[in-house]
């Protein structure tokens with residue numbers, strides 16, 4: 045599926061991001077493209093990627109977003125597995141039986157299959173049960189001190205806040221005095237400072253009720269350079285790297301032997317919402333084991349796909365044919381037209397800022413917004429759109445045709461009939477047609493200032509008819525909600541322009557395409 | 564004035580504490596004793612799928628996109644919470660450029676729609692981890708070393724000192740020393756010199772695993788081209804199966820000298836500290852010298868603190884300082900944290916108090932502001948930005 049992730053054909057999202065079609069969403073309510081950048085993302089479910097346990101968000105919070113049962117290797121961060129070994133113990137002879145009895149005990153330890161680190165390297169004793177709990181846990185040694193600091197500052201800020209509220213009250217009642225003190229810059233903080241009081245002590249008499257905290261005492265003693273740096277040989281494999289140290293932030297051990305298993309970080313499933321209408325446009329199924337979606341409004345199902353057929357060779361100051369394969373993914377036929385950016389006045393050119401609201405259809409939007417208004421207490425301006433950074437350096441000639449593409453029909457794939465007869469296609473524009481797909485011939489010329497070996501970048505607008513409602517066959521003759529959508533397409537043609545290269549003839553190229561398609 | 568009455572209802576919720584360093588970002592939740600993660604300030608671009616260093620940017624648009632990608636990762640890979648109803652604490656340097664601060668605010672409010680942000684100056688809040696309110700705070704990070712005295716909880720901004728003396732300078736010095744020592748081992752076992760550009764991560768790894776800050780006595784010998792009797796063992800560093808670098812003794816000892824050697828203006832990490840004390844009024848000086856707080860990953864290097872103390876004690880006897888500074892004792896604090904996340908811990912402590920509801924900039928207020936520049940009051944000092952702007956113009 046290499047073609048799916050291709051970066052050759054990019055589409056401008058409504059927010060200005062350039063993405064390949066498969067990375068775009070389509071909001072059916074706003075009828076605009078959306079992408080990961082311009083949707084609002086939400087945490088749907090939290091789970092462990094190893095044991096697939098689903099955790100409630102409160103539980104995950106309690107466990108600091110880590111799985112209680114699974115561990116990662118502190119060396120290479122792969123998942124650790126529990127391994128068993130059998131240790132036979134020789135019991136001393138009991139009650140006159142001549143031979144000492146043998147018992148075998150199973151011992152369990154954690155091991156990394158990737159880098160061979162084991163919990164025995166950390167000198168963690170083996171366990172007698174296979175259950176994954178009860179491995180020794182580690183606590184930050186300063187937690188008690190830090191909580192007492194937090195308590196102390198909590199009370200101090202609380203007082204500061206009360207005093208501030210008091211002052212605001214005074215301010216409203218004794219405006220004249222306040223004005224005077226501000227005029228002379230005698231703010232409360234400065235006043236205290238001049239009086240020699242510490243600025244954080246708030247009351248005049250109530251300092252005695254402040255909780256006591258022992259301030260840190262500075263010391264003249266500092267850690268000396270250890271003598272062993274001059275004597276001990278460096279054994280690189282026994283020393284930790286920075287990522288390994290940061291895996292245990294409060295200890296940051298320098299020796300591999302001081303590392304210990306790290307609880308596995310949990311993962312999330314996300315759902316995504318359109319930011320302007322707040323409808324869900326992507327929602328996965330809840331269970332961690334499921335890879336299906338409840339809802340997935342991928343643009344792939346709504347926007348005709350354009351694919352670059354083959355690498356071509358361009359020549360300076362000459363037009364070269366460019367073949368694009370266009371397919372209609374929708375369950376209903378569509379009509380496609382191509383336009384230059386200049387032809388469409390309400391669409392803004394490359395370097396200008398696109399506006400979110402710009403292309404929204406009023407009737408639909410006001411409706412959806414009024415419906416949702418009570419949920420949203422306050423409206424905030426939407427994030428500014430991004431600038432399209434794609435700089436074109438070539439020109440594409442667009443055929444002046446309207447192409448009809450039938451609905452996608454998977455059975456038609458096996459139909460040998462030639463579809464071209466049904467449409468009055470101009471063979472110099474549409475060189476091939478089958479089912480919901482056509483190959484259209486364009487021509488491209490690089491700008492004169494293009495460097496050798498530079499990718500040629502072109503852009504144009506694809507205008508197609510979109511059928512807003514899912515129409516059942518019975519209703520098909522009824523009212524159709526059809527609107528024209530303009531999609532900005534940007535194509536990079538990875539070619540080398542060599543001045544000596546002879547231009548291969550267009551006809552030859554078509555023949556090669558067709559040959560390839562047949563084979 | 565921020566509306567704080569409604570906020571008190573949700574003040575028991577934990578806020579997100581982010582300390583974005585040039586090289587590493589510390590990230591976690593308020594009230595916790597250590598960050599959840601310390602990760603490189605790098606991200607995978609959602610546009611191109613390529614690795615990007617967040618602070619390598621051409622224009623604010625690029626910085627904006629980098630920060631969106633990076634903070635997205637923080638929220639959905641580490642915090643696992645929806646950013647929308649979260650309060651965020653940003654720990655930043657007092658000297659942090661306003662373009663970064665404003666872009667960050669825009670990213671958090673406009674893109675992630677967080678409830679509120681508070682910017683806390685790293686030097687000031689680091690003292691919260693010690694329960695003191697006066698100290699000389701020395702932050703040696705990746706890009707630069709910044710010294711700011713804090714007196715009675717207020718930064719003495721006229722005395723700030725900053726020099727590009729951080730691990731970046733150390734890694735450059737190390738790279739210079741080892742760049743030409745790369746050897747390729749052929750199939751026959753022969754060793755051929757090879758030169759290719761070393762990745763930053765390799766240089767950093769060698770530095771972390773083998774380099775140290777030597778003593779003043781040895782440093783003086785080495786500076787005069789003499790070789791002390793005792794040598795730290797040399798070793799072979801393997802880049803991959805066939806590429807090695809032979810690290811000599813001197814390569815382990817010399818790179819960190821960059822921080823202590825005086826440059827053309829006779830400035831070094833140690834003179835910065837003394838110069839900063841000198842710029843403070845006489846009655847503060849002794850107290851500052853006896854309350855030095857060291858922050859930043861670089862100060863965790865073996866021998867760093869011992870050397871700094873030796874340097875200070877030796878410099879103070881030189882005429883440049885002995886006439887003006889009458890100090891003979893330097894004392895250092897030991898925060899309840901590793902030095903590379905002390906500032907983050909200060910943020911975590913502040914984030915657990917009412918300060919967040921009192922002084923945060925809310926999204927409502929932000930949206931009402933016309934120019935979207937972060938005002939002074941959301942910073943702890945209540946006046947930092949304008950003051951800093953004035954100082955930076957000097």
Ligand SMILES: [Zn+2]
Pocket residue numbers: 057058059060061077078079080081082083
């Ligand atoms: Zn978008």
Ligand SMILES: [Zn+2]
Pocket residue numbers: 092093094095096097111112113114308
């Ligand atoms: Zn698990």
Ligand SMILES: [Zn+2]
Pocket residue numbers: 117118119120121122156157158159160161
């Ligand atoms: Zn491993």
Ligand SMILES: [Zn+2]
Pocket residue numbers: 071072073074075318319320321322323
């Ligand atoms: Zn929508």
